[in-house]
Amino acid sequence: MEPTSDDARRPRLTRERIAEEALRLIDQDGLEGLSTRRLGARLGVEAMALYHHFPAKGALLDAVVERLIAEIPMPNCPRDGEGWSPWLRQVAGEYRALALRHPEAFVLLAGRRFNARASFAFLEANAQVLLGAGFSARQAAWIFRAVGGFVNGAGLALAATLRQARETEGALIADPAARMPEFPGVAALAPHLAIGALDEAFDFGLDLLLAGIARLPRGHGGRRHVPPGRRRRETRKAPALRPGP
């Protein structure tokens, strides 16, 4: 089973090497630039060779997602009741850093369901911290969804902004107002939505969430969360279970 033969010539293919080169290719040429043939060429191999390591391209993308998740350094989990907030803040920051480093690949993170182990391990660490802080399972799940949703959305917006900035490469950047006389409100907000203000906007949103979470009553029951405002008054959306059997 050992290769031992032409290591000198070619370092042999592994899932890890493939996923890593795939990520590099995405970073360089965008998601649409990743094709089995081009990836194979970079690895010194024909396209079909990849299919001995992944059943389909989708599985390869899952591996790239896992590689991205693995890039997040996990700080040592606090077990006391108060460490959860800085912990969440740091993990959220690292997650966002992925969008900065890999704007072309970030949509994979935001758009695909966690499938692989590394992703579950990531989720597990978060769950442990929240449960350890005294939140109920229900609260922890909702907190994860809320923070996760925000971080995904903000990362996606950041990635899109970076991508667009790279495309228009120094061309007509911004032109904040004056270009849209009919949208004065947008013009007023524009400077604070520009690329330089993204950091602060992210911190703002995250602080909002964390402050709200800190104010939650801890309880393993977590019977029902009824916030300041009344429940939505319009007709509730159906829970969207599949219609037919």
Next chain:
Amino acid sequence: MEPTSDDARRPRLTRERIAEEALRLIDQDGLEGLSTRRLGARLGVEAMALYHHFPAKGALLDAVVERLIAEIPMPNCPRDGEGWSPWLRQVAGEYRALALRHPEAFVLLAGRRFNARASFAFLEANAQVLLGAGFSARQAAWIFRAVGGFVNGAGLALAATLRQARETEGALIADPAARMPEFPGVAALAPHLAIGALDEAFDFGLDLLLAGIARLPRGHGGRRHVPPGRRRRETRKAPALRPGP
């Protein structure tokens, strides 16, 4: 310039008709199922005919995004200082409803920068409401980013969940715990992350944000937002302006 000729035979192509049929096709067969040829066939036309109405497929997708945005009913904008909260809640709910109705297309909304007029008009309405409520431009921009990020992320997660549920079509659904003995935390959260709990999780996150926003000091200056916790203590990420010109 008027068609007036073979309306009986074929209703003529317009950008609107094309975008609408494209959305229907995406809803039915997924984003990857949208091809110029298949779309053309549905419209009773050859693929290349589309290129007389859109310069490229990307422009068509932008039109689909615009169509989606236009689907959001905009409630009459409040001009007083308190109406912003229910207004935001309703708009957020409608936005999320898009993810429910068009799970396959939602990634377009979350992943592409707003380009077209309708999208700007949407942004403008939000800006007007927030500015009218007494928030500074900076605050309004951050609020929009925070709520927008959350709503995009949550919608994406919802869409992914719906998509996955449709794929595994009644097959091994959920299997909440027992399948992963090494991830007890995840197993504990799983029931509250399942498809039936998504509504409540969304409301929870949104309430968190809205409550936090309501607590903001109104001010046109909005000099600096320094929340309960100290600023991020780790080294700040670079603002990510493009590196070299």
Next chain:
DNA sequence: ACGTTGAGCTTTACGCTGTAAGGTGTCAAG
């Protein structure tokens, strides 16, 4: 020492994609 095996990669091929280039038909204006 020798045939067998099977992993790892290549070859070939198919149906699909987006779209560039140029052709065709129809209709309104002159």
Next chain:
DNA sequence: CTTGACACCTTACAGCGTAAAGCTCAACGT
């Protein structure tokens, strides 16, 4: 009737994901 523009069609090309079969060669049982 001629003209020209517009809307659509035809053809073609390079590239895509991947099914199926072939090649090469180290490792193994006998």
